[in-house]
Amino acid sequence: MEQFIREKIKKVKKGDQSAFEDVVSFFQSKIYQHCYRMLGNAHEAEDIAQEAFIRAYVNIHSFDEKRKFSTWLYRIATNLTIDRIRKRKPDYYLDAEIKGTEGLNMYSQMADEGRLPGEEVESMELQRYIHQEISELPPKYRSVIMLRYLEEFSLQEISDILDIPLGTVKTRIHRGREALRKRLRHV
Amino acid sequence: MECNHEASSLMHKYLDGDISNEEEKKLRLHLEDCEACQKHFRELKRTITLLQSTEHIEAPANFTANVMNRLPTEKKRMKYGRWFKAHPIITAAALFLIFMMSGVFSAWNQDSELVVSKQDNLVIEGDTVIVPEDVTVEGDLVVKNGNLVIKGTINGNVTLINGKLIENPIESEGLMASAGGVNGELKHVDQIFEWVWYNLKNLFRSIFAF
Ligand SMILES: [Zn+2]
Numbered sequence: 001m002e003q004f005i006r007e008k009i010k011k012v013k014k015g016d017q018s019a020f021e022d023v024v025s026f027f028q029s030k031i032y033q034h035c036y037r038m039l040g041n042a043h044e045a046e047d048i049a050q051e052a053f054i055r056a057y058v059n060i061h062s063f064d065e066k067r068k069f070s071t072w073l074y075r076i077a078t079n080l081t082i083d084r085i086r087k088r089k090p091d092y093y094l095d096a097e098i099k100g101t102e103g104l105n106m107y108s109q110m111a112d113e114g115r116l117p118g119e120e121v122e123s124m125e126l127q128r129y130i131h132q133e134i135s136e137l138p139p140k141y142r143s144v145i146m147l148r149y150l151e152e153f154s155l156q157e158i159s160d161i162l163d164i165p166l167g168t169v170k171t172r173i174h175r176g177r178e179a180l181r182k183r184l185r186h187v
Numbered sequence: 188m189e190c191n192h193e194a195s196s197l198m199h200k201y202l203d204g205d206i207s208n209e210e211e212k213k214l215r216l217h218l219e220d221c222e223a224c225q226k227h228f229r230e231l232k233r234t235i236t237l238l239q240s241t242e243h244i245e246a247p248a249n250f251t252a253n254v255m256n257r258l259p260t261e262k263k264r265m266k267y268g269r270w271f272k273a274h275p276i277i278t279a280a281a282l283f284l285i286f287m288m289s290g291v292f293s294a295w296n297q298d299s300e301l302v303v304s305k306q307d308n309l310v311i312e313g314d315t316v317i318v319p320e321d322v323t324v325e326g327d328l329v330v331k332n333g334n335l336v337i338k339g340t341i342n343g344n345v346t347l348i349n350g351k352l353i354e355n356p357i358e359s360e361g362l363m364a365s366a367g368g369v370n371g372e373l374k375h376v377d378q379i380f381e382w383v384w385y386n387l388k389n390l391f392r393s394i395f396a397f
Pocket residue numbers: 189190191194217221222223224225
């Protein structure tokens with residue numbers, strides 16, 4: 001798959017816009033999910049995820065082909081989400097209810113569709129709970145925890161994506177794990 | 188071993204795959220004796236399992252199409268270029284047709300006036316264009332419906348359409364043979380087909396240049 005993406009990027013660099021469509025299609029759910037988990041709501045997630053792909057396209061010539069494209073793309077997306085979080089009005093940011101409600105709506109909507117036996121509804125509740133706990137972590141812990149356990153990057157790759165030293169990644173992962181341990185231990 | 192700090196630091200090292208054999212042994216020995224740390228370690232591992240069990244979300248429908256619509260428009264040059272490359276014969280045929288319709292052929296027949304591409308210091312005598320001895324023309328020179336005498340120098344290509352190059356009289360006598368010259372290509376266009384071809388090439392050049 002790396003090779004497939006590499007070929008497409010070469011074409012995009014030569015100005016072939018249609019090759020970029022395959023790149024977007026391949027990464028769309030990963031990047032959308034990353035933005036959704038970082039921002040906590042679907043509307044902003046779609047907006048920022050789209051923006052990330054557009055930035056990648058416009059700046060494709062600054063992408064070093066010796067590196068991994070996914071790392072570069074996640075970096076753009078992460079920076080955009082962090083920018084967006086900073087620009088939020090303080091009351092929006094502190095209002096955990098908004099995030100909670102978003103998640104609740106999404107999951108209860110799915111549960112309402114009536115196809116789900118009790119056990120799955122329960123697991124949905126658990127999912128909702130876990131996501132809410134992640135979303136309440138400060139962004140710098142949230143991003144490393146997500147990249148490590150939801151998106152399965154190595155510590156070194158996370159260091160590349162966030163452009164922070166490996167030691168800092170480890171410290172944040174340790175603290176993020178401890179914070180979540182305390183929040184999830186009663187589950 | 189101190190429970191709060193050292194043991195938990197070893198646990199995290201273990202979870203990151205950073206632990207040495209010796210440290211691992213130390214951690215295991217401690218866990219055998221310390222229930223609080225056992226619990227702590229179990230909780231950490233369970234937290235990771237819970238995180239990894241979360242479902243993945245899909246991007247909304249039409250996500251890719253929406254991104255593609257928001258991209259800055261591709262440079263026209265690339266779009267046309269790609270199309271022309273894919274359809275060379277159609278392109279040539281279409282351009283030929285355009286020329287027929289835009290009157291290139293009639294221009295060939297009707298237009299017999301002397302035309303010289305704009306250059307300074309050229310002398311025109313009747314239907315003959317002369318590049319004087321002490322003149323150096325910078326750039327390409329096109330002469331249509333006239334003859335050309337080169338005594339000076341042309342730093343560029345020369346195109347003669349429906350006319351000919353008159354050898355420099357001095358040169359033909361064998362004197363000052365190096366006095367006049369063209370530092371570029373010299374092209375004669377005398378046939379109607381060449382005339383069309385010449386225009387086609389120019390059009391191609393102007394299309395691919397913008
Ligand atoms: Zn202990």
